[in-house]
Amino acid sequence: MRLDKFLAETGVGSRKEAKQLLKKSMVTVNDQVIKEGKTQIDEKQDVVKFAGEKLTYQKYYYYMLHKPQEVISATEDKWDQTVIDLLHDEDFREDLFPVGRLDKDTEGLLLLTNDGQLAHQLLSPKKHVDKEYFAEVAGIVTEEDIDLFAAGFALTNKELVKPSHLTIEAVDEQNQLSKIRLIIQEGKFHQVKRMFEAVDKKVVYLKRLRMGSLWLDENLALGEYRELTAAELEGLKGKV
Template identity: 85%
Template sequence: MRLDKFLAETGVGSRKESKQLLKKGLVTVNEEVIKDGKTQIDEKRDVIKFLGEQLTYQKYYYYMLHKPQGVISATEDKWDQTVIDLLKNEDYREDLFPVGRLDKDTEGLLLLTNDGQLAHQLLSPKKHVDKEYFAQVQGIVTEEDVRHFAAGFALTNKEQVKPSQLMIESVDKINEISEIRLIIQEGKFHQVKRMFEAVDKKVVYLKRLRMGSLWLDEELALGEYRILTEEELEKLKINQ
């Protein structure tokens, strides 16, 4: 790896900023001052120091985010705040991206990472990864709906959805509001909302609780995030 890339990867500064720091003689490789950013280093074996402090290289990063409403699941956008914008400066990396998408008005669990292989494993239809949601629905959800969802059905545009697990949490018959949980293994555009529209009901609040073995940490406030624990990451990878 080039030294200037290593410095950028470890958060010392951008490639441009790293070159200036190198010119000032602030970086050593195995105790030798190196000023050329093109210098090739072994990020696993060489001892690289900045201002006398050793830098540790980390290839992949994993953050659990409690996504709030009004924020879009993208890396950048000209008009709206993105989930990447929620990261602190010290945690920001150009290669981070959200694994899958949550609608702008949907809350809940979102994984941010730069591990493309894990993201592919979690999103691939062939892997049948569970995505579990909590929703408030305008309308009375019935056991007939539960059976209908379990069988799989066609949406209003004739697009077919696979069998899913619908669980009724509570029903307010006076206000005609139902609280449900739903487990699906797909990720079609606005899928949960469209599934309920197909049975003449409307989702008025939606929150993702789980993706595979990874559950949303309810101690995270909306907009907050944290690094995945080693146990969470290990389970996530084993299950794939």
Template identity: 85%
Template sequence: MRLDKFLAETGMGSRKEAKQLLKKKLVTVNDQVVKDGKIQIDEKKDIVKFAGEELTYQKYYYYMLHKPQGVISATEDKWDQTVVDLLRDEDYREDLFPVGRLDKDTEGLLLLTNDGQLAHQLLSPKKHVDKEYVATVQGIVTDQDILQFAAGFALTNKELVKSSELMIDAINEEEEQSEIRLIIQEGKFHQVKRMFEAVDKKVIYLKRLRMGNLWLDEELELGEYRALTEKEIEGLKMNR
């Protein structure tokens, strides 16, 4: 890896800014001052220091975000705040992106990473990775709905959805509302909302709790995020 890229990757600014640091003789490689950002280093073996402090290279980053409503699951948007905008300056990286998407009015677990291979594995329909949601539905969810969801069925546009697990947590007869949990293994556009529309009901609140074996940290407030633990990262990779 080029030294200037290494410096940029370890949070020392852009490559242009890294070059300025090199000119000021603030960077050493294996205790030797280096001014040329084009030199190749071994990021795993060489010891790079800035102003005497050793820099640690990290290739992949993984953040768990408790996405709030009103925020877009994208890296940039001309009109709305994006999930990447919620990152602090010290955690922001241009290569971070959300794994899949949650609708603008949907809350819950969203993974931000720069690990494209893991993202592909988590989103691939062939891998059958569970996505678990909790929702408030306008309408009374019935045992017949549970059976229909378990069998798989066609949406209103004739698009087929695969078998899913629908569970009823509570029924409010007076308000004609149902509190449910749903586990799906697909990620079609507005899928959960469209599934309930197909059975003449409407989702009025939706939150994702889990992706694979990664559960939303209950201590994270809406809009907050944290780095995944090594155990959580390994758990996600087991879904490959």
């Protein structure tokens, strides 16, 4: 790997900024001052220091985000705040992206990473990765709805959805409101909302709780995030 790329990857600065720091003799490789950004290094073996402090190279990053409403699942947008905008400056990387998407008005678990292979595996329909949601639904969810969801059915536009697991947590007859959990293995556009629209009900609140083996850390406030633990990452990869 080029030294200037290594410095950029480890958060020292952009590649342009790294070149300026190299010229100021602030970078050493195996205790030798190096001034050329094009110098090739072994990122796993060579000891690179910036201003005397050792830099550690990390190829992939994984963050669990508790996505709030009104934030969009994108890397950039001209009008709205994105999930990437929620990252602190020291955690921002240009190659980070959200795995899948949550609607603007949907809260909950969202994985941010630069690991494209893992993202593909988590989102591939062939992998059958569970996505679990909690929702509040205007209308009374019934046992007939549970059976229909379990069988799979056609949405109002005739698009078919695969079997899913619907559980009723609570029903408020007076206010005609149901609290449910739903596990799906697809990721169609507005899928959960459209599934309930097909049975003449409306999702008024939606939150993703789980993706594969990864559960949302409820200690994370809306808009907060943290790195995945080694156990969480191992479990997530084990499911795909």
